[in-house]
Amino acid sequence: MIPPLLDVDHIYCGYQQKTILENITFQILHSELVSIIGPNGSGKTTLLKTISRLIKPHNGTIRLNGINIQKLPLNQLAQQMAVVSQIVEPIYISVESYVLMGRLPYFKKFQFFESKADIHIAENCMKRIGVWDIRHALMNELSDGQRQLAAIARAMAQEPILLLLDEPTAHLDIAHQIQILNLIKKMNRELDITVLMIIHDLNLACEYSDRLILLKNGEIKQMGEPEHVISYQTIEEVFDTLVIVNENPLSGKPCVFLVTDNHLKKINP
Amino acid sequence: MNQRSYFRSTIYIVIFTVCCCIVMMVSLCIGSIRVPITRIFDIWLNGPGSPEYSILFSIRMPRIILGFAIGGSLSLAGTILQGIFRNPLVEPYTLGISGGASLGVCLNIIFKLYESIGILAYPLSGFLGAFIVIICVYSFSLKRNTLNTQSMLLAGVMISFIASSLVMLLMAISTSEDLQNIVFWIMGSLEEPNSKLIFFTVFSSICGLLMSYLFCSDLNAFFIGEDDAFHLGIHVERTKRILFLVASGLTGFCVAVSGIIGFVGLIVPHFIRIVVTLDHRILLICSFLGGAIFLIICDTIARTVISPLELPVGVITGIIGGCAFILAMSKKQVRL
Amino acid sequence: MYNKIYMAYNKIYMAIGLLLLCSLIQGQCLAKQGQTYPERIISLSPIITENIYLLGADSKLIANTFYCVLPEAAQKKEKIGTLIDVNLEKIIHLKPDLILATELAKAKQIKLLKKMGIRIVQYPKATTYDDMCTQFLDLADLIGKRMEAERIITSAKKYVLDIYHRVSFLPKKRIFFQIGTKPLHTVNNQSFMNDYILFSGGINIASNESSGIYSRENVIKNNPEIIFIASMGIASDKEKDVWMSFPTLDAAIHNRIYIIDSVSTCSVTPVSFVNALKKIAQYVHPEAFQSN
Numbered sequence: 051m052i053p054p055l056l057d058v059d060h061i062y063c064g065y066q067q068k069t070i071l072e073n074i075t076f077q078i079l080h081s082e083l084v085s086i087i088g089p090n091g092s093g094k095t096t097l098l099k100t101i102s103r104l105i106k107p108h109n110g111t112i113r114l115n116g117i118n119i120q121k122l123p124l125n126q127l128a129q130q131m132a133v134v135s136q137i138v139e140p141i142y143i144s145v146e147s148y149v150l151m152g153r154l155p156y157f158k159k160f161q162f163f164e165s166k167a168d169i170h171i172a173e174n175c176m177k178r179i180g181v182w183d184i185r186h187a188l189m190n191e192l193s194d195g196q197r198q199l200a201a202i203a204r205a206m207a208q209e210p211i212l213l214l215l216d217e218p219t220a221h222l223d224i225a226h227q228i229q230i231l232n233l234i235k236k237m238n239r240e241l242d243i244t245v246l247m248i249i250h251d252l253n254l255a256c257e258y259s260d261r262l263i264l265l266k267n268g269e270i271k272q273m274g275e276p277e278h279v280i281s282y283q284t285i286e287e288v289f290d291t292l293v294i295v296n297e298n299p300l301s302g303k304p305c306v307f308l309v310t311d312n313h314l315k316k317i318n319p
Numbered sequence: 320m321n322q323r324s325y326f327r328s329t330i331y332i333v334i335f336t337v338c339c340c341i342v343m344m345v346s347l348c349i350g351s352i353r354v355p356i357t358r359i360f361d362i363w364l365n366g367p368g369s370p371e372y373s374i375l376f377s378i379r380m381p382r383i384i385l386g387f388a389i390g391g392s393l394s395l396a397g398t399i400l401q402g403i404f405r406n407p408l409v410e411p412y413t414l415g416i417s418g419g420a421s422l423g424v425c426l427n428i429i430f431k432l433y434e435s436i437g438i439l440a441y442p443l444s445g446f447l448g449a450f451i452v453i454i455c456v457y458s459f460s461l462k463r464n465t466l467n468t469q470s471m472l473l474a475g476v477m478i479s480f481i482a483s484s485l486v487m488l489l490m491a492i493s494t495s496e497d498l499q500n501i502v503f504w505i506m507g508s509l510e511e512p513n514s515k516l517i518f519f520t521v522f523s524s525i526c527g528l529l530m531s532y533l534f535c536s537d538l539n540a541f542f543i544g545e546d547d548a549f550h551l552g553i554h555v556e557r558t559k560r561i562l563f564l565v566a567s568g569l570t571g572f573c574v575a576v577s578g579i580i581g582f583v584g585l586i587v588p589h590f591i592r593i594v595v596t597l598d599h600r601i602l603l604i605c606s607f608l609g610g611a612i613f614l615i616i617c618d619t620i621a622r623t624v625i626s627p628l629e630l631p632v633g634v635i636t637g638i639i640g641g642c643a644f645i646l647a648m649s650k651k652q653v654r655l
Numbered sequence: 656m657y658n659k660i661y662m663a664y665n666k667i668y669m670a671i672g673l674l675l676l677c678s679l680i681q682g683q684c685l686a687k688q689g690q691t692y693p694e695r696i697i698s699l700s701p702i703i704t705e706n707i708y709l710l711g712a713d714s715k716l717i718a719n720t721f722y723c724v725l726p727e728a729a730q731k732k733e734k735i736g737t738l739i740d741v742n743l744e745k746i747i748h749l750k751p752d753l754i755l756a757t758e759l760a761k762a763k764q765i766k767l768l769k770k771m772g773i774r775i776v777q778y779p780k781a782t783t784y785d786d787m788c789t790q791f792l793d794l795a796d797l798i799g800k801r802m803e804a805e806r807i808i809t810s811a812k813k814y815v816l817d818i819y820h821r822v823s824f825l826p827k828k829r830i831f832f833q834i835g836t837k838p839l840h841t842v843n844n845q846s847f848m849n850d851y852i853l854f855s856g857g858i859n860i861a862s863n864e865s866s867g868i869y870s871r872e873n874v875i876k877n878n879p880e881i882i883f884i885a886s887m888g889i890a891s892d893k894e895k896d897v898w899m900s901f902p903t904l905d906a907a908i909h910n911r912i913y914i915i916d917s918v919s920t921c922s923v924t925p926v927s928f929v930n931a932l933k934k935i936a937q938y939v940h941p942e943a944f945q946s947n
Contacts, residue, residue, distance in 0.1 A: 102550060128552030139544055142597060151543065154536055155552040162535055162600050163325070208551070351744045373771050374744045433762075491838070494866060496759060499739060503761065510743075512766040627735055627742035628721075 053116055055080045055212060055244050056101070061110030063100040069108060070096045071268045078212075083238045083245040085255040088265035089289050094248045095136075097265070098216055101246070102133045114212065128155035132205035136216040138197040140190035145181055145200045146172070148189055152207025172207045179203040179233060195226035202233065213237065215247035219254065227251070231258050256280055256303040264288060280304040328601040335608040339387070342612050346383050346619045347375060351626045382509045385517050386615040389509070389573045390583055392524040394610020396566040396573075397584030398591075398603060399531050402538040403559050403566075404468050410585035411570035414475030415452045417581075418482025420574035421505055423448020425489045428500050441504070442516060445575030452478055453567040457560075468559075506631035507578035509618050520576050527569040528607050534558055538599040580633045583610050586640035593647050613640070666785060667812055692799035693753035693774070697746060700738055700757045703778070704729050705924045706791055707755075709807060710800040717749055725918075743767060753797065784815070784850040784928060791925050807926060814929045815854060818936050821943040822856030828939050830857040831879040831906070834867070834921065836890050841869045847928075848921065855936035856943075857881065875901060881939060882906045885917035913938050 054077035064070035071093045078084050086094050099105045101112055103119050112119050119127060132152070141148075152175070153168040164172075176182040181199050189197055198218060205213055218234065219227040235258050237243045249255045255262060256276040264272040264279050266288045272279045282295045285306065292309040348354050352374055354362070362371050396411040411417070427433060427444035436443065455478060460470035486505075490498055511517055537558045540548035549555050570584070587610045588602070595605050617635040624630060697718045698704040704723040707716050718733035720741075735745045738759050746754070746768065754768065754775045768775055776797065781787035788808050795804030830852045834840050842848040843864040852859045860877040861869050874882075882898055884891045891914045899907045906912050915938075920931045937944050 104546060104549060124549075124554055125552035128550060131550075133547070133550040135544070135547060141542060143542060147598070148543065151540060151551060154540060157536060160533075162532075351742055352748050370747045370750055373747050377771060378743050378747070378767070492866075492868070499759065503739065508763075510761075510763050510767065512763055512770055622742075627745050628737065629740060629742065 052080065054078060055082075055115060056246070057111075057113040057116075058101065059111045059113065061100060061107040061112060063096060063105055063107040063110075065096075065105070069268070071100070074110075074268075074270060076263060076270065076273060078244060078246060080211075080244055081238065081242050082260045083235065083258060084247075084261045084263060085259040086246070086248045086263045086265060087250075087252060087255050088271075092265040093268045094265055095216060098133075098214055098246070098248055102131065102214055103127060125155040125157075128208060130210055131212045131214065132208040132210035133214045134198075134201045134205045134216065134218060136218075136220055138189070138194075138201045140192070140197065143189055144186055145176070145189065145192070145203075146185040148200055149176055149181070149185075149203045149207050152204040155208060171209065172203075175203045175206040179206065194221045195223075195229070198222065198226075198230060199233075202230070206237065210243065212244045212246065215245065217248050217250060219249065219251065227254065234258070252280065252285075252306045253298075256305065257298070257301060276304050280306065328596055328598070331595050331601065332604055332608075335605050335612070339608050339612050342615050343383050343387070346386075346615050347379050349619055349623055350374070350379060351623070381511060381514065381517055382618060383615055384521060385509045385511055385577065386618050387611040388517070388521040388524040389577050389580065390587075390610040390612070390614025391607040392520075392527055392569040392573050392610075393580065393583040394587040394606045394613070395524070395527055395531060395603065396569045397610075398588040398599075398606040399538070399562050399566040400584075401588055402541055402599060403562055404472065405541065406468075406472070407589065408585075409472065410582075411566065411573075412479070412579070412581060412584070414456055414471065414567065415478035415482060416449045416475075416567055416570045417574055417579050418479040418486070419448040419450075419452030420445040420571065421448070421486050421579065422482045422489075423451075423575075424504050424578075425486050425501050428497050428504070429489055429493055439513070439516075442575040445578075446571050448482075449567070449571030449574055452482065453564070453571065457563065471563075503631075504578045507580040507633040509577055509614075509632060511576060516576055520572060523572050524569065524607075527565055528603065530565050531562060532603055534562055535599040535603055538562070538603075542597070578633075580614070580636055582633075582636045582640040583614055586636075586644045587613050590644055590647055667816055693751075693797070695749070695751045695753070696798065697735060697749065697751045697754045698723065699736075699741060699755060699760055700778075701725065702922055702924060703755045703757070703794070705922075705927070706794055707798070709924055709926060710795055710798065710803050712798050712800055715798065717751060718746070740764070746773075747771060755794065755797075780845075781847040782845050784847050784854070784925070787847050787923075787928065788812070788925050811925045811929050815932065818929075818932055819854050819856075822854075822936060822940045825856050825940050825943060828857045828881050829860055829877065829879045829905075830881045830883065830939065831860050831874055831877070832883045832885075833894065834885045834917070836887060836894055838868050839871055839874075840867045843867060851920070851932055851935050854932055855939040857939050875904060878903070878905050880905045880909070880911060882912045883935065883938070884912065884914045885920060886914055887917065911938075 056078040058074055058076050061074050062069050062072055074097065086097065088094050096105065100107050106120070114122070114127070114130060149172045150164055150168065153164055153172060156168065173182070176185055179199050179202055181196065181203050184192065184196060189200065192200065202218070215234070218230050222230065231254060234245055234247070238245050259276060261274060262272070262276055262279045263270060264284065271288055272284055280295055282293055285291065285293045285295065292314070294307040294309060296305050296307060297303070298305040344356060347359060348356055352371070354371060354375060359375065362369065362375060365372065367373065393411055400409045400411065400414070401407060423444040423446070424441060427440050432444060433440035456471055456474045459474040460467050490501055493501065537548070537553045540551050540553045545555050573580070588606050591602060591605045591609050596602055614632070614636065617639060618632045620639070621630045621632045621635045694715055695717045696707065696712070696715050698707060698716060699720055701720065701723045704716065704719045705725055707713055708726050708729065713728065716732060718735045719729055720737050721734050722738060723729045723732070733749065735749070736742050738757060739761060741760070741764060743764060751773060754773055756765065756775060756777045758777055758779045760777065765775055765777070778790050781790060791808065792801070792804050795801050832842050832848060832852060834842060834848070841861040841864070842859065843866070844859070844862045849859050849862065860874070860879050884894050895912050895914060898904060898912050901907050915934065919927060923931060
């Protein structure tokens with residue numbers, strides 16, 4: 051039995067005295083692409099912050115490859131886990147320098163400058179993600195989508211085994227959304243990188259994820275493959291909204307259709 | 320950063336070092352008595368005895384060395400603080416350190432502590448005042464083990480106001496001799512008779528540079544946000560605390576020794592950022608040297624422009640610094 | 656009150672006696688020792704400059720401050736700065752063997768100069784006229800003009816005694832001596848200017864104050880009969896108007912508020928003190944000087 055890559059064990063976490071997440075337990079296996087879905091305020095970002103060690107859980111342990119993440123030195127943690135935030139700040143720094151920062155966890159004690167190997171790795175990442183052509187541009191000159199790509203390139207430069215993403219498609223148009231998710235899926239399949247991401251769009255979540263974790267009010271409501279998690283009853287219960295769930299004719303994955311007030315009038319005149 | 324950028328940055332460091340040496344030599348020659356460069360070596364060889372030797376090596380040289388140390392320290396402190404707070408208006412004095420030092424020296428002058436301890440009472444009282452303020456600002460902004468930068472700025476500004484008001488209160492009830500003493504100290508001066516103190520200032524400035532250089536990558540990482548820096552393996556809290564103490568300590572020493580010389584910590588880092596780079600691996604060194612060059616030039620102007628009278632060096636740093644900065648801002652783009 | 660004046664009276668007499676005695680002895684000693692006196696003197700105070708000219712040693716004065724404007728010849732000397740801030744390089748270049756300063760000089764600069772081995776003598780503020788005279792004699796000692804100094808002091812003190820004689824048995828006037836505004840500044844008994852009031856037959860209402868800062872309310876409360884205001888440009892005229900506006904103020908009722916020249920009263924040598932004292936005494940007790 052291969053041990054899980056990420057083992058979240060009965061954690062209770064939140065900010066200061068308030069507990070937002072209660073008794074969260076799940077595992078993520080190697081090479082999985084898992085999405086966390088749920089309504090606003092359900093604790094998705096809190097969960098991600100706790101896994102990335104920004105917040106310390108009140109109770110419970112999180113283990114990465116069997117080791118408690120609280121016991122790992124910070125730079126070792128960064129060598130294994132990379133985080134892409136929701137908002138990438140438009141700062142006065144070239145894409146190249148930004149991506150090179152991903153090599154910081156590998157700097158030795160008195161090392162201040164990147165080695166040739168570091169530069170080579172960053173170059174590969176930029177080429178693979180597709181930002182090599184804009185490597186001299188400043189981050190504040192780029193569009194949201196391009197910045198998001200640069201952030202992913204930086205995360206990849208960390209050579210992680212686990213990639214955490216907080217709503218990578220939040221501010222993007224549909225073309226860019228698909229581009230980013232295709233890229234993430236490619237990383238997951240080709241480079242064997244485990245991905246845990248928060249995503250709002252249920253359809254995209256179903257299309258790209260191996261498993262879904264559905265959160266509501268700080269608890270895991272459902273966990274499993276998209277077919278098992280997404281049903282109209284679950285959506286109505288968790289999101290408090292009527293939907294129709296059908297099968298995507300191209301992929302066979304569940305697909306969620308909206309039900310608006312007008313539709314209801316048609317059904318129930 | 321590719322090879323070409325590194326090469327460019329190394330060139331900048333070399334240029335700044337050379338400029339620094341040139342400025343120091345020129346400053347040695349200029350004064351109410353002009354000494355040509357060619358004669359300096361001769362005078363030095365002939366040893367003490369001639370008035371020229373006294374002027375060059377007992378008056379000008381200590382001033383230049385002190386200008387190097389203090390200009391460098393203030394500029395370095397400004398760079399560090401702007402890096403931690405990610406706020407361009409932060410400088411060593413925004414955190415109330417100068418207010419605390421002024422208050423310390425005021426109390427020393429009014430209660431005549433220098434009569435019991437001697438002339439060292441000035442730098443000691445200045446540093447004590449600065450230190451107390453540093454502790455206050457630090458404790459106010461420690462919330463659940465996190466150093467909250469917003470609270471720090473607020474606390475610093477408030478303490479600054481309180482300290483200035485107290486200084487004014489003391490000035491209002493002081494005798495005219497004490498008042499003059501206080502005002503002159505506040506105006507800032509690089510004249511210092513105690514050579515041990517000068518040596519100590521130089522030593523602490525170099526130490527400050529070395530200590531802060533250990534965190535140059537961390538400062539670069541802060542640029543992309545504290546959370547993201549944490550995810551890159553940076554000990555954000557620990558780094559913030561250490562750097563804050565380094566910057567405040569450097570400022571405290573400078574204010575204690577030479578009074579209040581403003582603008583150096585605000586203007587020089589910005590200038591270097593615009594002209595050279597945002598990368599702290601180069602920025603810290605260039606900032607230090609830039610600050611040294613700037614202060615030595617300002618001090619030379621201050622003591623020659625209306626010779627034999629002298630202007631307070633803080634006046635010159637303000638005027639020249641402000642104008643030069645506006646000029647630079649209107650021209651270049653920023654690049655890393 | 657009478658005791659104090661009597662003591663001052665006595666002091667002056669004793670001083671003159673002692674002076675005559677000492678001068679006889681010292682003059683002999685010094686002449687025998689053949690002591691060398693400084694030849695290159697720098698003065699850091701207008702009062703010290705004036706004193707040097709008074710003693711006839713101005714040929715030895717090589718530099719002074721920008722504020723040394725009296726006598727007129729002093730303006731032509733080399734300038735090295737102000738009372739507080741001096742140009743060290745210039746001083747060293749001039750190679751002085753004695754620097755005379757007040758306690759206002761910057762401590763750091765004094766220390767630097769001492770480090771170079773230059774002799775510096777600092778004079779604190781004179782607390783009484785007697786103190787001023789003692790400092791004058793010390794200065795004279797330093798530059799080898801003892802005899803001239805004694806002559807000058809003896810003569811000056813005689814004048815002072817003369818003035819005092821005329822007024823000593825007249826009723827004492829309560830006097831307020833204003834030397835600054837914003838904040839209101841007066842002289843207490845730690846300043847030699849207090850002696851202007853004492854020797855002209857008056858009582859300083861602020862004599863026992865610990866600092867020179869005084870409140871207008873206190874002045875009204877103590878109701879002086881005479882107010883002197885040291886000239887401060889137009890500010891002194893405004894001050895006079897302010898005082899005149901108080902209907903209960905004795906000095907205002909009898910129109911005895913006088914503006915006097917600040918330079919000739921505040922910045923004085925033992926000799927110019929006498930001239931200033933005469934003017935003040937004439938204001939305080941005009942009846943004592945009518946025969947002249």
